[in-house]
Amino acid sequence: MAKLGVNIDHIATIRQARGVKEPDPVAAAVLAELAGAQGITVHLREDRRHIQDRDVELLRQTVQTRLNLEMALTEEMVAFALKILPDVVTLVPEGRHELTTEGGLDVNRLRTTLKQNVDLLKQAGIVVSLFVEPNLEQIKTSHKVGADYIEIHTGSYCEMRTDADRREQLRRIELAISAARKLGLGINAGHGLNYQNIAPVVALGGIEEFNIGHSIVARASLVGMERAVREMLERLKG
Ligand code: PXP
Numbered sequence: 438m439a440k441l442g443v444n445i446d447h448i449a450t451i452r453q454a455r456g457v458k459e460p461d462p463v464a465a466a467v468l469a470e471l472a473g474a475q476g477i478t479v480h481l482r483e484d485r486r487h488i489q490d491r492d493v494e495l496l497r498q499t500v501q502t503r504l505n506l507e508m509a510l511t512e513e514m515v516a517f518a519l520k521i522l523p524d525v526v527t528l529v530p531e532g533r534h535e536l537t538t539e540g541g542l543d544v545n546r547l548r549t550t551l552k553q554n555v556d557l558l559k560q561a562g563i564v565v566s567l568f569v570e571p572n573l574e575q576i577k578t579s580h581k582v583g584a585d586y587i588e589i590h591t592g593s594y595c596e597m598r599t600d601a602d603r604r605e606q607l608r609r610i611e612l613a614i615s616a617a618r619k620l621g622l623g624i625n626a627g628h629g630l631n632y633q634n635i636a637p638v639v640a641l642g643g644i645e646e647f648n649i650g651h652s653i654v655a656r657a658s659l660v661g662m663e664r665a666v667r668e669m670l671e672r673l674k675g
Pocket of ligand 1: 444446480507527529537538568588626627628629630648649650651652
C-alpha cells in the first residue's frame, strides 16, 4: 500500500491569519501520525507565509515518522536544510505571487546548480526528491543530477474537467512512473489530490508515497485531523 505524507502547511496558514500561537502545526503533526500518517511534509517558503523556521525546528525534534521539507533551490534554504537535517528534502519551484506551487521544477534548465546542491544534501544524509511534471525529459535529468526520488506533479490531472482529459493526464503519469522505475528512482506524487480524485492514481500502482495537504486540512477543519487522515488512508488501500 502507498504511504501517506500529510502536508500541514495550511494549519500554519490559519495561525498566520491571526498572528497568534494556534493552531500549532506541531500538534497537527502529532495527531496525523497518531492516525497513521507515515510522513509529515512542510513547505518553508521564502516569504514565510505559513510555515516558520521555528515550526521546522520543532518538527525535527518531534516527528516520529519522516520529515519531508519542501523548499526552493536557494542558498538560504539549502543552508537551512543542512542545519536542520530533515529526512527528505523535496525541491520545488517557488514564485512569490503564486497561491500554491505552480508547475514542476525545470530540472533541465537548472541541472548544473541542481547537481551541486543534490550532492551537498545527499552528503549530509538527506534523501533528495525533485518535484517534476510527468515529463520524460525531466525525469531522465532528475536521475542524471543524482536525485533519489521524483515527486510527480499531479496538478494537471486534478484540474481536468472531462473523463477524456483525465484519462490523458493519467496516461502521462503512468508513463512517468514506468520511466522513473526503469531508472531506479523512487516515486512519490502529489498536488491537488483529494478524497474524490485520488482513486485512479492509486490504481496505477508504483507510487510509494502521496503527499497531500489542502484536502486533508480542509476536512480536518470540519471532522478533526485524525478522522481526516484515517479517511485518506482508506483511499490509499485502493
Ligand atoms: N507536493 C508538493 C511538492 C507541493 O508543493 C504541495 C503543495 O504544497 C503538495 C504536494 C500538496 O498539495 P495539496 O495541498 O494540493 O495537497
